[in-house]
Amino acid sequence: MKPYGYVRARSVEEATAAHAAHPGARYLAGGTNLVDLMKHGVETPGTLVDVSRLPLDTVEEPPGGGLRVGATVRNSDLAAHPLVRERYPVLSQALLAGASGQLRNIATTGGNLLQRTRCPYFQDTGTPCNKRAPGTGCAAREGVHRDHAVLGHSPHCVATHPSDMAVALAALDATVELRGPDGERTVPVTEFHRLPGDHPERDTVVRPGELITAVVLPPGTAGLPSAYRKARDRASYAFALASVAAVLDVAGDGTVRHVALAFGGLAHRPWRARLAETALLGAAPTEDALAHAVEAELGLAQPLRDNAFKVPLARNLAHRVLSELAADRP
Template sequence: MKPLAYVRAGSLDEATAAHAAHEDARYLAGGTNLVDLMKLGVESPATLVDVSRLPLDGVEELPDGGLRIGATVRNSDLAAHPLVRRRYPALSQALLAGASGQLRNVATTGGNLLQRTRCPYFQDLSKPCNKRAPGSGCGARDGVHRDHAVLGHSPGCIATNPSDMAVALAALDAVVELHGAEGERSVPVTEFHRLPGEHPELDTVIRPGELITGVVLPSAAAGLPSLYRKARDRASYAFALASVAAVLDLDGDGTVRRVAIAFGGLAHRPWRARLAEAALLGAAPDDERIARAVDAELDQAQPLRDNAFKVPLARNLARRALTELAARPAPPAGA
């Protein structure tokens, strides 16, 4: 049996100091992904730094109308929070679509952002995987890759990001707050996860020893029409084959004043659809305009042998989501 040290942190500084002081340390909160990976042998930390009791479990309304979500807020509590449901419905919908109630009761906001791919080649130690063992190759590329990426992949990795929550946060322009030895910093969610490039082993831009302390939802997106839609293999909880989070706000004349679109299940990170957004901004979102905008984004797709179906699947999800938002009545003045 491999020895394992355990440290329960009482403060942020204690947590980062303990992480720095112990070789091969990992932060532990809900543990719904990390513990599974430890059982599989994919992760084998020498030290666990427990941050679950740090005072990071609140949802705070900011003076400008935004929200700060603590890193250890449970997914079930966040999905049910009245301000989240009212002002950022896409986030609540994504969380409810993401896992069973049992998992949502344990999983945390920070852990959800840091969960690792569910690619079976990553999880199987007998298979080559550049994400798990850099330089070993990508078994999925010539193997079973029906569930894998069609956007932003590289010769070294075709894995997808499994988070539903992160897709909604990307469309809402949320910001991740981090605490580390060098102090505090903030990173937009759209820049937090990396594309694989030549270093697929690096999932995010988080620095060694840094700890997620919270996520900020901006006031600019508060109260705007938003939604999250997901396609999966079965009606019960499963990872997305494709998903979309969208925000759409119209001027009084029916033209698009603000739009944000993010895809899940298609890439190494939530895929912000900037081309589609640019095609819609300032225009009337009729069916033809929406179709052209979504097509402009997904024309970049490079599907593999077995996953080309993801492109029309994502196209239909996005078109339906945007059409639904465009048809909603305008909110009353001052709402």
């Protein structure tokens, strides 16, 4: 591990100023991923700006509704929050499906969004990886890639984003609040993570020095029926082979009034299934309609040599979750 400086910030202003003052700085929150990567020599920050004690650890109800989740709210606390469980069950379920109890106790909301892929080649400095070392090539494309992307990958990178929480946030139309040298801005979670394209080294649209201060859950999806389902190699503590977050609101006339479907484990970012949603909105959520909608979305899939199983897996999961939500309505 490369020696590094350490600064503990007491305010958001102090944090962004410290980041600006130290070239090669990185923000440190729970550290569950960043510190591992530093040990492996994958991340080599010059300075860590510790933001874990900033006063961003509360869940608040803004006057207009929804929830504003501070960036340092721990994953365990967010999953257990009564208003989250009541109004956004998909988020609570996704959080509890991720990592282990110990990790959720230390990992933060902001850090969860910013975690890096678990591609073995990304984590191994002895192999090529365009995400870790741009221009060296993608070892996974022809290497060990059962866990890798089937949607939206590029010749340069086939990594997936590992977060469960982010998949739920994408389905809930949540937004990310950022504070940086040029002030504040807001980015929808669905646009927060990038597809790899020609620049897989850029996971997100976060600009240099920007700090996540909060994630906002909108009033529009509060209280709508929602669910998260994840398929994995073991019953706990495993990344998603595929996962589904869905929100489905069926009107009194039996047609879909609101639908959001997002896949995890399939792409470089949570994959919002817009084609499926378009097909379902305003239609009756019959088994056939659900099947066709999901099929339309997964028609975009381009599996690699060893991960074609993810396509039927995601299809079955999505169909099941949507079908259960459709059947559950009062």
